[in-house]
Amino acid sequence: MSLLAVKGLKIHYGGIQAVRGIDLEVEEGELVCLIGANGAGKSSTLKGIVGLEPHTGEVRYAGASLRGRPTHRIAAAGVALVPEGRGIFPRLTVAENLAMGAYTRRDQAAVRADLDHVYDLFPRLLERRQQTAGLLSGGEQQMLAIGRALMSRPRLLLLDEPSMGLAPLMVQKIYETIQRVAREGVTILLVEQNAHLALKVSSRGYVMESGAITLSGPSAELAADPQVRAAYLGESI
């Protein structure tokens, strides 16, 4: 049984069909990527999964349907979304942002351990923990968004374009951390425009185009696919 199973997911905004009935599965412990151009419907898919966008079709998480479940209950069940544009709380400090990640948790001792773990993953956040999050650099904000998501001790981590708008060196750092988090056993669904990177770190991938999944398979195969190479990896055929 997959940890996450999406069947026939459809989302539309007014008359525009953003997601046209896609199927997608993520097994426990996997790092799966969903790549595609801007506007392909990747972010909408993530929002649909966590109940932030009204949708039709079925989303099953850990065997149970998420139909009609509000976002906060899906989050409490162990699904953490790092939203597009990071969605940090700009006027709260770094430490307060991280504390918000553990909002639903009551196990204070374990929360402290996880906080140490996040600071260990991102020493930069420890240095800046009393700073207002809005004043962090883009890369630091992305670290904070991921760290905050990890504070909920998620079973499934949904990352929406973690490389967006970041300097190459910072992207590399963020990706190293994503791989480390995956190795530590967190299941990850990674949405990216940067297909090259996403296919490098993931084991399987889906390619999305105008709201539909056009290709899927092991990441190595996708990276070798001439169509993918032409469309997303910037190579001519």
Place this chain on the structure above:
Amino acid sequence: MPVIKFFRQRPQLTLLLLAVLLAVLPFLVGAGLGKSWIRVLDFALLYVLLALGLNIVVGYAGLLDLGYIAFYALGAYLYAWLASPHFGLHLPFWAVLPIGALLAGLFGVLLGAPTLRLRGDYLAIVTLGFGEIIRIFMNNLNAPVNITNGPQGMNLIDPIAFGDFTFKGTHHFFGIAFSSAHLYYYLFLGFVLLAMLIALRLQDSRIGRAWAAIREDEVAAAAMGINTRNVKLLAFAMGATFGGLAGGLFAAFQGFISPESFGLMESIMILCMIVLGGMGNIPGVILGAVLLTVLPEALRYLGDAQRALLGHVALDPADLRMLLFGVALILMMLFRPEGLLPSRRRQRELHPEDGPGEQASLYDSRG
């Protein structure tokens, strides 16, 4: 400043001095400025109560509410219905005040529920409409059944009374004369202290953190597992409860209420108090409320001054008041947008350059 430092280092002494000052304040003010100023003081406390309530909605949860005065009106009218000759009911205040606060809280939820998806400007417009609806109802519910007595308002409302001891007239204790205004001062002060305590506790609570999160980013807040719907409704309800309580106290204190007291300008005035003082910060909110209650009264002297100088009143102080308010608010937005006494958080955001005090704590123990 050395004076501030002196008091900072002696919190107990400061608290004691403050308590003594608050205890004798009405006598000082009465002797120094005249008896009418004790009533101004009473009103200042009522506005502090209102501002603390609105601060929960606007300052903590970030929901711009322009119809807050409606809850004040509901509390006041409920008090008048249950404790005046209008319906012949004379329930004691300790029964009426909680009912009024609860009714206002219920209306807070009623207002909040349909506006859950609205933010910013849209929410402001709907709440503004709600405030006006309540006022217009009060203005027109005198026919076919006379519920509110319309624009004439309701009078002969019972004062606060403990058994036979009523807050009307002057009482003597230990040879000191306590007028009605003195008695209400102490009563209101008690409620303000209670409200402060509740507001402070709320700010640092789990629910307070949830409010901060939805104020900052509602989508992210939901993704953190916060039930944004309930948390927002709770902010509306809590704020409205404060408003309803203040309304009941107002009715008892004045003995007379009419729809005129609950106009849009009042809502805006309370919002100005929290913006001027420092949104989200309790001392700031209190300062704002006191300043904006006392200043207009002080401006009345401008009329007297004009009469003495020119022989007539060239500029009506009431008009001048709005002009000066406008200028003051514009100056505030230009030079001190975080308010007079901002919360540390807002200060950090608007003046990031002067935060060296934070550096020292960066490397101390984790978490």
